[in-house]
Each structure stands twice: as structure tokens, then as C-alpha cells.
Amino acid sequence: MKQSVPQTLKGFRDFLPEVMTVRNYVKNLLIETFETFGFEPLETPTLEYSSTLMGKYGDEADKLVYSFTDNGDRQIGMRYDLTVPTAKVLAMYNQQIPLPFKRYQIQPVWRAENTQKGRYREVLQCDIDIFGTSSPTADAEILAVINTVLQKLNFKSFTILINSRTVLNNILEACDITENKNSILQSLDKFGKIGEDGVTKELIIKNISKATITALFKYIKIAQPDEYLQSVIDQLKVLGVSENNYKFDPTVVRGLDYYTGPIFETIVTEPKIGSITGGGRYDNLIKTLGGPDTPAVGTTFGLDRIVDCITELNLLPNLPKTKTKILVANFGEETISESLKLVTELRNNNVASSFYPDADKLGKQFKYADSLGIPFVAIIGPDEVKNNQVTIKNMTTGEQKTINQSEVVKFLL
Amino acid sequence: MKQSVPQTLKGFRDFLPEVMTVRNYVKNLLIETFETFGFEPLETPTLEYSSTLMGKYGDEADKLVYSFTDNGDRQIGMRYDLTVPTAKVLAMYNQQIPLPFKRYQIQPVWRAENTQKGRYREVLQCDIDIFGTSSPTADAEILAVINTVLQKLNFKSFTILINSRTVLNNILEACDITENKNSILQSLDKFGKIGEDGVTKELIIKNISKATITALFKYIKIAQPDEYLQSVIDQLKVLGVSENNYKFDPTVVRGLDYYTGPIFETIVTEPKIGSITGGGRYDNLIKTLGGPDTPAVGTTFGLDRIVDCITELNLLPNLPKTKTKILVANFGEETISESLKLVTELRNNNVASSFYPDADKLGKQFKYADSLGIPFVAIIGPDEVKNNQVTIKNMTTGEQKTINQSEVVKFLL
Numbered sequence: 162m163k164q165s166v167p168q169t170l171k172g173f174r175d176f177l178p179e180v181m182t183v184r185n186y187v188k189n190l191l192i193e194t195f196e197t198f199g200f201e202p203l204e205t206p207t208l209e210y211s212s213t214l215m216g217k218y219g220d221e222a223d224k225l226v227y228s229f230t231d232n233g234d235r236q237i238g239m240r241y242d243l244t245v246p247t248a249k250v251l252a253m254y255n256q257q258i259p260l261p262f263k264r265y266q267i268q269p270v271w272r273a274e275n276t277q278k279g280r281y282r283e284v285l286q287c288d289i290d291i292f293g294t295s296s297p298t299a300d301a302e303i304l305a306v307i308n309t310v311l312q313k314l315n316f317k318s319f320t321i322l323i324n325s326r327t328v329l330n331n332i333l334e335a336c337d338i339t340e341n342k343n344s345i346l347q348s349l350d351k352f353g354k355i356g357e358d359g360v361t362k363e364l365i366i367k368n369i370s371k372a373t374i375t376a377l378f379k380y381i382k383i384a385q386p387d388e389y390l391q392s393v394i395d396q397l398k399v400l401g402v403s404e405n406n407y408k409f410d411p412t413v414v415r416g417l418d419y420y421t422g423p424i425f426e427t428i429v430t431e432p433k434i435g436s437i438t439g440g441g442r443y444d445n446l447i448k449t450l451g452g453p454d455t456p457a458v459g460t461t462f463g464l465d466r467i468v469d470c471i472t473e474l475n476l477l478p479n480l481p482k483t484k485t486k487i488l489v490a491n492f493g494e495e496t497i498s499e500s501l502k503l504v505t506e507l508r509n510n511n512v513a514s515s516f517y518p519d520a521d522k523l524g525k526q527f528k529y530a531d532s533l534g535i536p537f538v539a540i541i542g543p544d545e546v547k548n549n550q551v552t553i554k555n556m557t558t559g560e561q562k563t564i565n566q567s568e569v570v571k572f573l574l
Numbered sequence: 575m576k577q578s579v580p581q582t583l584k585g586f587r588d589f590l591p592e593v594m595t596v597r598n599y600v601k602n603l604l605i606e607t608f609e610t611f612g613f614e615p616l617e618t619p620t621l622e623y624s625s626t627l628m629g630k631y632g633d634e635a636d637k638l639v640y641s642f643t644d645n646g647d648r649q650i651g652m653r654y655d656l657t658v659p660t661a662k663v664l665a666m667y668n669q670q671i672p673l674p675f676k677r678y679q680i681q682p683v684w685r686a687e688n689t690q691k692g693r694y695r696e697v698l699q700c701d702i703d704i705f706g707t708s709s710p711t712a713d714a715e716i717l718a719v720i721n722t723v724l725q726k727l728n729f730k731s732f733t734i735l736i737n738s739r740t741v742l743n744n745i746l747e748a749c750d751i752t753e754n755k756n757s758i759l760q761s762l763d764k765f766g767k768i769g770e771d772g773v774t775k776e777l778i779i780k781n782i783s784k785a786t787i788t789a790l791f792k793y794i795k796i797a798q799p800d801e802y803l804q805s806v807i808d809q810l811k812v813l814g815v816s817e818n819n820y821k822f823d824p825t826v827v828r829g830l831d832y833y834t835g836p837i838f839e840t841i842v843t844e845p846k847i848g849s850i851t852g853g854g855r856y857d858n859l860i861k862t863l864g865g866p867d868t869p870a871v872g873t874t875f876g877l878d879r880i881v882d883c884i885t886e887l888n889l890l891p892n893l894p895k896t897k898t899k900i901l902v903a904n905f906g907e908e909t910i911s912e913s914l915k916l917v918t919e920l921r922n923n924n925v926a927s928s929f930y931p932d933a934d935k936l937g938k939q940f941k942y943a944d945s946l947g948i949p950f951v952a953i954i955g956p957d958e959v960k961n962n963q964v965t966i967k968n969m970t971t972g973e974q975k976t977i978n979q980s981e982v983v984k985f986l987l
Contacts, residue, residue, distance in 0.1 A: 166665045166864040166865060167622075167662050167863055169618075169619060169666070170621055170622065173619035173621060175662075175663050175666070176615075177616060177663070177667065177671070178614035181614070181616060196897045196926050197921045197924060197926050198921060198926075198928070199898045199901075199927055199928025201591035201594070202589075202594035202595070203590060203594060204588070204597075205588050205589075206583060206587065206588065207586075207652075207682060207696055208583055208640075208684075208695075209580075209582070210581065210583060212580065213580040229640075235583070237583065246588075249582070250590070252579045252580065253579055253581070253582070254590065257590075259942055259946060261931055261942075269620065273645045282621075283619055294932055296931035298914070298929065299931045302931070305918070396910075396914060399911050399914040399915050400914055401918045401922070450579065450580055452579060485612045488612075497711070498812045501711070501813055505812065505813055505814045508722070511610060512610075513609050513610050514611070514612055515612025515676065518674055518711045518712045519674075519709050532672040533614075
């Protein structure tokens with residue numbers, strides 16, 4: 162009885178080698194940059210007690226945490242971001258972690274999003290955070306990393322939007338807004354997408370008075386960075402961040418509940434893809450989790466959006482389709498030992514080499530190498546064995562050349 | 575109100591930077607070796623339909639799959655191994671994947687194990703598999719990768735135990751065993767741990783007759799590799815696998831249900847840690863999943879056990895505690911701009927550099943560098959600014975040296 166082919170769950174993806182090549186390029190570039198800036202690796206579990214995760218992201222977000230009861234009747238949930246689990250680590254291991262602690266973390270997170278919006282339910286987050294310092298230099302360093310990463314990824318046009326919860330609170334206070342603060346800020350956060358008119362319409366539906374809305378936009382137009390945020394901005398120049406690449410924007414809110422100071426996100430003019438980084442300062446989270454008073458600031462890079470973005474914008478360098486340099490062909494029983502010896506020697510010399518396991522026709526083997534993008538094929542037939550030689554076919558030019566077996570490694574390097 | 579500090583779930587672990595350094599060393603060594611052997615990267619989702627996962631691993635194992643109902647009322651489960659999800663990929667995308675397909679996959683899997691046995695519930699599996707060929711050369715290549723990885727990891731003494739389901743079936747047939755096959759094989763699989771006496775006791779408890787048990791051990795003692803397995807073994811020498819590093823062992827069974835031919839696992843004499851690799855041929859799995867008839871062979875490397883093992887055996891090379899080469903000290907407001915310029919220049923030259931964000935006493939900053947294992951500290955005070963100089967403290971020797979700012983990069987490279 163033939164079973165029907167299983168499907169991948171909606172919102173989840175299988176990454177075949179060609180896509181993995183692009184993802185690994187971005188991931189390795191991020192790791193390299195993070196380490197150049199002095200960040201250290203950290204990883205946390207996929208599953209946590211629900212009590213650790215819930216109540217940190219806002220009521221709406223809590224519903225999007227994948228959560229269930231395990232065999233031991235524990236309420237558990239899947240990682241929703243990397244910030245809360247690391248805050249847990251800081252709370253648990255505070256005696257053995259020297260501060261300031263600069264960590265990077267690259268792990269997937271899961272969100273039970275509505276897939277009709279074209280959102281993924283499993284995404285790879287790449288976070289950097291600095292724990293244990295209230296210095297604005299820490300915030301500025303985070304922004305410098307964002308700038309460096311996006312430069313290295315060849316983005317021509319991006320803007321890091323910078324704001325602060327302090328600025329937003331001052332605006333709300335100036336407008337005498339004391340109720341429905343979160344709801345109003347949620348609407349304001351859409352300013353970049355739907356403009357003043359769109360936000361106004363939303364606020365009217367939310368029963369906010371016209372006077373309040375008018376006041377809100379008045380104060381937004383005259384808003385200035387607070388003293389702390391200005392001090393962050395003042396250090397960007399020496400850190401190599403050009404004025405073209407950031408902008409103070411008092412309409413930026415960021416969704417998560419735990420931010421306390423500066424907040425920032427990066428947008429690109431094209432494609433319309435939402436923010437590709439998001440972060441800010443969250444000085445109370447670790448204390449909320451029962452840990453010592455530990456200020457913190459950081460950002461996440463959304464690898465999936467970045468990959469979508471650089472693919473669409475054609476920013477990818479010329480990545481080889483495969484790292485395999487050569488396919489050693491299978492000429493059949495008579496010469497297989499010589500062929501296997503060759504592939505072993507190549508590998509011992511760190512030349513990435515594949516061996517074709519079946520004695521298929523050479524034409525089929527060439528076609529296979531071609532479909533994988535392997536640039537060379539080595540053939541050892543009876544004549545080559547006799548003379549300790551090997552025939553190398555260049556798959557790009559089609560040219561064939563017979564050389565001594567002892568010269569193959571040198572030929573390929 | 576101070577909350578109690580959240581805990582990490584039993585069987586799960588937070589990996590702080592020092593441990594991550596070891597894990598990344600092993601992971602990168604595996605990736606490098608896999609690519610040298612011509613394997614391509616692949617990743618699959620964390621969550622799959624339960625129907626994809628269940629019934630592939632055996633009845634006992636099915637209970638250990640983390641499974642739950644999602645918001646859309648789908649029965650879903652967390653990845654339990656990397657073989658079944660990739661078999662799903664081969665079934666789904668068979669039109670666009672050229673065969674033979676050699677893929678590596680490095681992702682965590684989850685098992686709701688009894689933690690009292692000291693087992694982890696989240697482990698990192700590192701798999702290589704070759705799909706689409708029945709050639710014994712493919713099996714031999716998998717064994718060659720195992721051998722190369724363990725050599726590179728400096729294992730002095732390891733044995734790849736080799737057997738075949740064909741051999742086991744022949745033994746069962748010779749003993750006229752037609753019932754309780756799986757149960758008998760499960761006991762036999764413990765031979766390495768509990769010996770002939772232990773297995774005999776278990777089989778007696780399972781009501782297997784003494785005559786059958788005697789026959790079983792008689793045939794095990796005279797068992798030889800079947801023709802296919804012999805052909806695999808015959809190719810190991812040219813692939814550089816020494817006879818000291820593998821052994822035919824007719825008592826090896828491997829737990830998973832899907833194996834059809836050769837099976838293999840690697841044991842180390844010390845420490846007593848169970849097998850560190852496990853794999854075999856599974857020619858029917860993709861067809862079982864509704865895909866085309868696609869033979870397959872592969873192995874998994876258990877990164878967690880390997881890390882535990884090489885740590886206990888002291889096989890680790892001298893890994894630096896941190897990749898950060900230098901900490902640029904914070905001498906206060908007056909010179910912070912010069913210090914930030916220096917750290918930016920170092921980073922632009924790919925020197926991994928950290929900046930100390932607070933103007934703490936230099937002694938505290940030195941201590942911080944020391945605790946992280948950062949080998950150098952750069953100090954720019956007012957005197958250094960005046961002369962475009964920088965003082966470099968070598969944290970290993972304690973020596974201080976004042977040099978021109980333009981020479982720092984060269985000094986550190």
C-alpha cells in the first residue's frame with residue numbers, strides 16, 4: 162500500500178543545499194562580525210518553563226508561544242526570543258559571569274503566527290547583547306555592529322531608526338495621556354507603514370479624542386532625543402557610523418514590553434519587508450526574573466528576512482554552488498581501488514572531493530557533477546592506472562587533461 | 575516583590591561561552607570533514623506532523639517524541655532524529671534533488687528521556703547520509719568519514735563495530751526463531767555491556783528456551799559478514815581506515831526500526847559512555863514515506879557525547895578561552911573618543927577587540943580582561959593622546975609597552 166507523501170507544516174521550511182549556502186554565508190558573516198566586536202557565544206535550551214516565558218512579551222504575544230504539557234505534567238514552552246532565555250541565564254549564573262557580559266546567540270525561535278500573512282513560524286534569530294552596564298557607549302556599540310553587518314552584506318541604502326521609551330513617555334505625559342498607553346503606542350508604531358492619516362484613523366476607532374491626537378502629533382513633530390539617547394548618538398561618528406545610516410524617529414515603538422530606554426530598528430527602502438533588525442535597552446528584565454539588578458542593551462538580526470532581502474536586492478556575492486572541488490568518477494571494478502586511493506589522497510590534502518559510488522556511464526557522471534556545480538571530474542581508467550596518471554575534465558570549459566597522479570593536488574590548489 | 579529565579583528544565587542545558595568554545599570546535603571540525611568528503615548542508619524544521627514521525631523508531635521510542643496539539647488542532651511532534659525528516663525531504667522533493675544525494679545536517683533533536691539515567695533531553699546530532707545508491711562503496715565512505723573525524727579529534731583508541739541486519743536475520747533463521755525477534759535482538763544488543771551471561775539471564779526472563787539461547791550464541795560465535803558487508807569491509811583499506819579501528823561484531827543490533835542492511839556504531843574503551851556514532855543502511859524508509867524507491871546509508875555523530883568524551887579524556891587542543899585579542903580600556907571622558915577610534919580601527923582590520931564601556935579603575939578593567947582570557951589591554955590616557963600613542967599591557971607577562979597608534983594593528987597580528 163503506497164502511503165501519501167508527508168508534508169512540511171505550514172510556516173516551516175526545508176532548506177536544501179543551495180539555500181543553505183546563502184543562509185550559511187549570512188550566518189558566518191554575522192558570527193565573524195560579532196566576534197570582531199568582542200562578543201562571546203552562548204546557547205540556551207529550546208524548551209523552558211512556561212512561567213519563564215509568559216508575561217514578558219505582551220498579552221498578544223503570549224498567545225503565539227508554542228506551549229504544551231510535557232510527560233512530567235510541566236507547563237513548558239518553545240523559545241520565543243533569545244532575550245528572555247539569556248536574561249534567565251544572567252539571573253541563574255550571576256556569580257560566575259564577569260560583567261559586562263557581551264554575548265551573541267544564534268538559534269531558531271518559534272511563533273505560532275498566522276501564516277496567511279506569509280510569516281514563518283520558525284525563524285533564525287541572531288542576537289547580540291551587552292549586560293551589566295548603563296553606559297551609552299554600550300548602546301552605541303550595538304548600533305555600530307548593525308552598521309558594520311549591513312555594510313558587509315553590501316546594503317546600499319538602510320536606515321537605523323532610533324528612539325527611546327523615555328522620549329515616548331515624555332510625549333505621552335505632555336499630551337496628558339494616562340490611559341490606554343500601550344494601545345496608543347501600538348497604533349503610533351504603524352506610522353512608518355500607514356502614515357499620520359492611518360494612525361489617526363486607528364486612534365479614532367480606539368475612541369481617542371481629536372484633541373489628544375492633535376497634541377500627540379504636535380509633540381512628535383518637535384520631539385528631540387533625551388539626554389541619554391543624545392549621548393548614544395554623539396558616539397556613533399567615532400564608531401564609524403555615517404549620519405546617512407541612522408535617524409532619530411520618535412514614532413518607533415517596538416512591540417516588546419521589556420524595553421526601558423533607547424529602542425532601534427533597521428529598515429531598508431526596498432523591498433518592503435519590515436524591519437531587519439530590532440532591539441533596545443531593557444534594564445529591568447533580569448531583576449523581573451528574580452536576578453540581580455543588571456542593565457542590558459542589544460539587538461536581534463532576523464536572518465530569514467535578511468536572506469529574503471539580499472536575495473531580492475541581488476546583493477549576494479558570487480557564492481560557489483558547492484564547496485566540492487572535484488568528483489572522482491567511477492570507472493568500474495578494475496580501477497575502483499586506484500580511484501578511491503586518489504579521492505582519499507585529495508581529502509587528506511583538504512581538497513573537498515566526492516566519489517561517484519556507482520559504475521554508471523561517464524556521461525551520466527559528468528551530468529551529475531554539472532548539476533551539483535562541481536568544477537572538475539577526475540577519471541582513472543585502465544590506461545591511467547598503467548601510467549600512474551589521471552584525466553581531469555574541467556566542467557566549465559569542457560577541456561580534458563591527463564596528468565600524473567602525484568600532481569593532482571597541486572593542480573587543484 | 576522579588577520573584578524566585580527561574581530554572582532550566584531538567585535534561586536541558588545552558589551553554590556558557592567556555593563550553594560553547596569546545597562545542598564549536600567539535601562542530602566546525604565535523605563540518606570541515608563532511609565538506610571535505612563532498613557532503614552538502616541541509617536543514618529541516620523542528621516541528622513535523624506527528625504522522626511523519628510516529629511508527630519509524632519503534633513503539634518504545636514513539637513515547638519519547640515530544641508531541642502536542644498546535645493552535646490549528648494539528649498533531650505535531652518535535653524532531654526526534656535527522657534521518658526521518660530528511661527521508662521526508664527526499665520523498666517530497668525527489669524531482670529536484672540529483673542522486674546520489676550526499677547531505678550533512680547538524681541540528682538538535684529532542685527526546686523525553688528519563689533524566690534519572692543522566693541523559694539529556696536536547697542533544698545536537700550531526701548526520702551524514704548518502705541517498706540513491708546501493709553501492710557498498712557508499713557504506714564504506716560513511717565509515718571512512720567516521721574514522722577521519724575520530725582521528726582528527728585525537729581519539730587514540732576507538733572501534734567502529736560493524737554488523738548487518740542480514741547477518742542477524744540469518745542467525746535468527748538458523749536458530750528457528752520466528753517470534754519475538756525484536757525482543758530477542760533488544761537483549762542481544764546489550765552484549766557489549768552485560769556479556770553473554772547478562773543476555774542469557776534477560777532471555778530466560780523473556781521465556782526464551784535454553785535450546786534457542788544456546789543455538790543463538792553458537793551461531794553468533796561462527797557468524798561471518800554477508801557478501802554485501804564483506805564488500806564494504808574490503809574497501810576500507812584503500813579509504814585509509816586501519817584494521818585496528820573497526821571490527822565485525824554480530825551482537826550489534828542498533829535500536830531503530832528502519833535499518834535494512836549494514837549497521838555500525840563506534841565505541842571507545844574509556845570512558846564508559848555508550849556509542850558516540852551510530853548508523854547503517856535503511857533502503858526502505860523513503861518508500862515507506864510514500865516517496866520513490868531510494869536506498870540510503872548514513873551515520874549520526876552525537877556531539878554531546880563526543881564533547882563529554884574528549885573533555886574527560888583530555889583530548890582537547892589548547893583552545894583560547896576567547897577569540898577577543900584585545901580590550902581597549904576606558905580612561906574616562908577626556909580620551910574616550912580616541913579610544914573608540916582605536917577600537918574601530920582594530921575591528922576594521924579584523925582584530926577582535928572589545929571596549930570597556932565604563933570608566934572604572936584600570937585595575938578593575940585589567941581584572942576583567944584577565945577573567946575573560948583576553949591577552950592584551952590597550953590604554954589611551956591624556957599622555958598617549960598627546961603623542962598619538964597607546965600603551966599595551968600583555969596580560970600574560972604583565973609587561974607594558976607604549977607604541978605609536980599606527981603600529982597597534984601590526985603589533986597584534
